[in-house]
Amino acid sequence: MTEWQQLTIYIGESDHWHHQPLYMALVELARKQGLAGATATRAIAGFGKHSTIHTTKILELSSDLPILVTIIDREEAIATFLPQVQEMVTDGLVTLYPVEIVHHVPNLER
Template identity: 35%
Template structure:
């Protein structure tokens, strides 16, 4: 099947409607009928401002990037992006063409 990988990059402490934005994204995708999504926490990285962020042992206040990823149809990607525009959420994303499917086996 042809579609797209849609990735969003947000700070883990960013809040929207009283919950973490990455959780809100997953909830909204589920409500839109998207069949799955995942959130991955970075261990280090830098963004457009060039500041290196990394977590240090015993650091409680880290605000690392979370990547929220969906493998979806073009229509599902369009729907999720339209929702974000409607909600007026500033967010960086990457949209990459993809072929996807599932292999069924005994396990």
């Protein structure tokens, strides 16, 4: 049985890679490498290593909201992708968990 993993990358909205938002660079790289899927989620509030709270409150719009990039794929595909993530993420947190896939219907038309 193939093992699946969830790679979650915690970065800031203002983080960039080669003049592009880092979250988009990661999503595009995952697509280019044929990973099963990637999702970038913008958080409504959070804080990191400096304990500064970033929030979407109307009166204090933050320019650096937390972004989570989540990628789920087979262990081998994640292992191939991870070194590039480690190069690209210079300020953030990267986590990796085993996941149990209970339903997956890939688009075979691609």
